[in-house]
Amino acid sequence: MPELPEVETTMSALQPFVEKKIVSVDINNRHLRWKIEKDFEKNISNKKIISITRRAKYIIFNLSDGFIILHLGMSGNIRIQDLNSNTYKKHDHIIFYLKDKKIIYNDIRRFGSIHFTNNAKDHFLIKNLGPEPLSKDFNKKYLFNISRNSKTNIKNFIMNQKVVVGVGNIYASEALFDARINPNNITNSINEEDCKRLVKSIKNILKIAINMGGTTLKDFYSVDGSEGYFKIKLKVYGRENEKCKSCRGVIKKIVLNQRSTFYCLDCQK
DNA sequence: CTGAGATCCTGTCTGC
DNA sequence: TGCAGACAGGATCTCA
Numbered sequence: 001m002p003e004l005p006e007v008e009t010t011m012s013a014l015q016p017f018v019e020k021k022i023v024s025v026d027i028n029n030r031h032l033r034w035k036i037e038k039d040f041e042k043n044i045s046n047k048k049i050i051s052i053t054r055r056a057k058y059i060i061f062n063l064s065d066g067f068i069i070l071h072l073g074m075s076g077n078i079r080i081q082d083l084n085s086n087t088y089k090k091h092d093h094i095i096f097y098l099k100d101k102k103i104i105y106n107d108i109r110r111f112g113s114i115h116f117t118n119n120a121k122d123h124f125l126i127k128n129l130g131p132e133p134l135s136k137d138f139n140k141k142y143l144f145n146i147s148r149n150s151k152t153n154i155k156n157f158i159m160n161q162k163v164v165v166g167v168g169n170i171y172a173s174e175a176l177f178d179a180r181i182n183p184n185n186i187t188n189s190i191n192e193e194d195c196k197r198l199v200k201s202i203k204n205i206l207k208i209a210i211n212m213g214g215t216t217l218k219d220f221y222s223v224d225g226s227e228g229y230f231k232i233k234l235k236v237y238g239r240e241n242e243k244c245k246s247c248r249g250v251i252k253k254i255v256l257n258q259r260s261t262f263y264c265l266d267c268q269k
Numbered sequence: 270c271t272g273a274g275a276t277c278c279t280g281t282c283t284g285c
Numbered sequence: 286t287g288c289a290g291a292c293a294g295g296a297t298c299t300c301a
Binding site: 160 | 292294297
């Protein structure tokens with residue numbers, strides 16, 4: 001289940017397919033977050049993959065003509081199998097056939113999406129995204145300025161992909177704990193020092209997760225289909241009523257904007 | 270414009 | 286064991 005680090009890991013694992021040709025595609029279920037366009041198969045068949053990159057939580061295939069924009073949603077994952085293998089799973093929605101491999105998109109809840117476009121940069125899913133969290137554009141000054149007019153809580157704010165991309169529900173709690181900021185705090189009340197720590201914490205948490213192979217909780221399937229995964233050491237997420245690793249206070253669970261949120265009552269002011 | 274709540278979908282877990 | 290209800294890592298949409 002993907003947040004930015006899982007998407008990054010998946011994207012990296014697809015790199016061997018750069019320079020390869022997509023021979024054909026089979027679609028078992030067109031009803032993802034948006035219905036897959038009629039011409040999708042035609043648009044991508046017999047195209048060479050020039051590069052595979054990531055923007056926010058999207059994987060972008062730059063083809064010899066056009067782009068594929070893929071989002072894994074809440075439950076999407078990709079696996080790679082030999083062309084002659086016959087093992088399919090429930091919810092295998094899309095199968096890309098290459099010369100000797102197939103790339104399979106599986107997504108239980110179908111919150112993921114896939115589009116073909118001639119212009120990825122201006123695509124409606126891409127054009128309004130905020131800065132990459134690990135880029136220089138995401139810094140203290142930027143966060144301070146953009147936060148001045150927002151009255152939502154700070155946790156909801158950093159999960160807004162227009163503010164900064166890639167921060168999901170887990171990393172939002174973890175980053176706020178690391179920065180010692182209470183997730184309930186109203187965004188325009190945080191000061192410059194808070195912004196400085198928060199930017200640093202978001203970058204650090206994401207970097208660590210990426211370096212660990214991009215996994216967080218529960219099972220994350222590698223592209224080879226194996227279930228091997230690392231578990232990042234989460235300090236607050238999922239630790240309701242357990243001891244804070246920093247001050248030995250108790251971790252609280254609350255619901256903010258309909259999402260589970262965990263924080264330490266004592267550390268996070 | 271903002272922000273809160275509903276919503277898409279399937280599977281798993283908890284409590285009665 | 287059955288069954289209802291809550292919940293799950295996303296993000297758009299609808300409405301006030």
